[in-house]
Amino acid sequence: MSPEDLSLVEAAAAIRAGELSPVQYVLSLFTRMSQVELRVQAWTTVDHENVLAEARKCETEAAKKQFRGPLHGVPVGIKDIFYTKDLRTTMGSQLFENFVPSYDAHAVKRLKAAGAIVLGKSVTTMFANLDPGPTRNPWNLAHTPGGSSSGSAAAVAARMCPAAIGSQTVGSVGRPGAFNGIVSLVPTRERIGLQGVFPLAWSLDHVGMFGRAVADVELMLDSMTESPVQKLPERRSFRIGVVRDFFYENATPEARSLNETLAGKLAASGFQVEEVRLPPTFDLTQPTLRTILRAEVASIHEQLFAAHPESYGEKIRVMIETGMVLEAADYIRARRVRRRYQRDMAGLFEKFDVLLTPAARGTAPEGIGSTGDPVMNGPWTLADFPTMTVPHALGSNGLPIGAQLSAAPLQEGLLLEAAKAVESVVGFSARPAL
Amino acid sequence: MSDNPLIEILSERAMEKFGHQRAEKLRSEIEQLADELKKLYSAPVEPLDEP
Numbered sequence: 001m002s003p004e005d006l007s008l009v010e011a012a013a014a015i016r017a018g019e020l021s022p023v024q025y026v027l028s029l030f031t032r033m034s035q036v037e038l039r040v041q042a043w044t045t046v047d048h049e050n051v052l053a054e055a056r057k058c059e060t061e062a063a064k065k066q067f068r069g070p071l072h073g074v075p076v077g078i079k080d081i082f083y084t085k086d087l088r089t090t091m092g093s094q095l096f097e098n099f100v101p102s103y104d105a106h107a108v109k110r111l112k113a114a115g116a117i118v119l120g121k122s123v124t125t126m127f128a129n130l131d132p133g134p135t136r137n138p139w140n141l142a143h144t145p146g147g148s149s150s151g152s153a154a155a156v157a158a159r160m161c162p163a164a165i166g167s168q169t170v171g172s173v174g175r176p177g178a179f180n181g182i183v184s185l186v187p188t189r190e191r192i193g194l195q196g197v198f199p200l201a202w203s204l205d206h207v208g209m210f211g212r213a214v215a216d217v218e219l220m221l222d223s224m225t226e227s228p229v230q231k232l233p234e235r236r237s238f239r240i241g242v243v244r245d246f247f248y249e250n251a252t253p254e255a256r257s258l259n260e261t262l263a264g265k266l267a268a269s270g271f272q273v274e275e276v277r278l279p280p281t282f283d284l285t286q287p288t289l290r291t292i293l294r295a296e297v298a299s300i301h302e303q304l305f306a307a308h309p310e311s312y313g314e315k316i317r318v319m320i321e322t323g324m325v326l327e328a329a330d331y332i333r334a335r336r337v338r339r340r341y342q343r344d345m346a347g348l349f350e351k352f353d354v355l356l357t358p359a360a361r362g363t364a365p366e367g368i369g370s371t372g373d374p375v376m377n378g379p380w381t382l383a384d385f386p387t388m389t390v391p392h393a394l395g396s397n398g399l400p401i402g403a404q405l406s407a408a409p410l411q412e413g414l415l416l417e418a419a420k421a422v423e424s425v426v427g428f429s430a431r432p433a434l
Numbered sequence: 435m436s437d438n439p440l441i442e443i444l445s446e447r448a449m450e451k452f453g454h455q456r457a458e459k460l461r462s463e464i465e466q467l468a469d470e471l472k473k474l475y476s477a478p479v480e481p482l483d484e485p
Contacts, residue, residue, distance in 0.1 A: 287470035318460065321460060330471055332485050338485075
C-alpha cells in the first residue's frame with residue numbers, strides 16, 4: 001500500500017513499529033499534492049521546508065523509540081481558521097492574507113503534543129461562513145466539496161493527508177464529510193477548547209475532525225479532548241432511531257431511499273431500528289439557530305466590517321447586516337428557546353442509543369459557487385449532540401452519500417462504537433478516481 | 435403580502451443603518467428574519483429557561 005493510502009491509525013502504527021519513515025511519509029504526501037492539488041485546491045499554505053524539518057526530528061526520535069504521543073510523525077491538515085504559530089492563517093479573507101499568529105490554537109497544541117505534524121493550512125470559506133473558496137470535490141471536480149471546512153475534507157478524500165481538523169457552526173464538518181465520502185466527527189462542544197479559533201458564532205462553534213475510518217477520528221478525538229472519552233466494550237447491536245420528520249422532507253428522493261436501505265441493512269444485521277418522532281420544539285430549530293447565528297456573527301465582525309465592508313463576501317455581509325437589525329431581547333429569546341430545545345431533544349435518547357438521518361440533502365451539488373445546504377446538520381449542532389457522518393453509498397452520479405449519526409451530549413464513546421458497527425455493516429470502500 | 439409587523443420595523447432599522455438601496459436588497463432576508471422572530475416569540479418559555 002502506498003503511504004498516502006494509509007489511514008491515520010495505520011500510519012501511526014507503522015511509524016511506531018519502525019515500518020514507515022516520517023520523512024518518507026511526508027515526501028509521499030508532497031508527491032500526492034503535486035499530482036492533485038492544482039485540481040483540488042485544498043490548501044492555502046504549505047510550508048514544505050518546515051514540515052520536512054519536523055518530520056526529520058520525528059524520525060530521529062522514533063529511531064530511539066522516543067514517541068511524543070499517539071500521532072507521532074503523522075502529518076495532518078489544519079483548517080485555516082485555527083491559529084498556527086508562525087504559520088500564516090488567513091481565515092479565508094484578504095484582510096488576513098499576511099497574518100501570522102504568534103501562538104497555536106488549543107486544538108493545534110494538543111495535536112502537536114500528540115506528535116502530529118502540521119502538514120498545512122487547508123482552505124476555509126470566508127470566515128467559515130458560506131462564501132466559497134476555490135476547493136473542488138475530488139470525486140468530481142465540477143462539484144463543491146461543501147464547506148466551510150472545504151479544504152480539510154477534500155484533502156483527506158484526495159489522499160493528501162490521512163486526517164484533518166475543521167470547525168462546525170451549523171454544518172461545516174458534517175456536510176463536507178458526507179460530500180467527500182469520508183468520516184467526520186463533531187464532538188460535544190466542551191470536549192475540545194476553542195481558544196485560538198477565529199469565531200463565526202461563539203455559542204455554536206465546535207471543533208471537528210475528518211478521517212477515512214471511524215477509528216481515525218476516534219484517535220484524533222482522543223488526542224485533542226480535554227477529558228478522556230469513556231470507552232465502551234464492543235457491541236454489535238444498537239438502538240437506532242431513524243428520524244424521518246423534517247430530514248426526509250429536506251432530502252432528495254435518492255438520499256431518502258438510500259437512507260431507508262441503510263436502515264434495512266442495520267435491522268437485518270441485528271440493530272434495533274425504529275422511527276423517532278420529534279418533539280414540537282424541533283419546529284423552532286431554524287428560527288433559533290439563525291437568530292443566534294446572525295446576532296453573534298454581527299457582533300464578532302462589528303469593527304472589521306465597519307472598517308472594510310468591501311472586503312466581505314455577499315453571504316457573510318447579509319448575515320452581519322441582518323444581525324445588526326436584531327435587538328438584545330431577540331438574541332436572549334433565542335438563547336432561552338435553545339435551552340428548552342436542548343432539554344426536549346435530549347429526551348429522545350431515553351429510548352435510543354443513536355439517531356440516524358441523511359447527512360446532507362443528497363450528493364454534493366454541481367458548481368463551486370455554493371457549498372451546499374447545512375439544513376441536515378444544524379439541528380444537531382444547535383442541540384450540541386456529538387455527531388458523525390459515515391459514507392455508506394454512492395449516488396447515481398457516482399458521488400458519495402453519508403449517514404449522520406448523533407448521540408446524547410458527552411456520549412462520544414457510544415457514538416463511536418455505534419459508528420464502527422455501522423461502518424462494518426456498510427463496508428464502504430469506494431474512493432475518488434483522482 | 436405578510437401581515438407580520440416585524441417586517442416593517444426591521445426594514446426601517448435596515449434603512450437607517452444601510453440606506454434605502456441596501457435595505458431593499460435585504461428585503462427577502464428581512465422577511466425571513468421577521469418570520470423567524472415571530473416564531474421565536476410565539477414559543478413558550480418560562481422564567482427558569484435561562485439563556
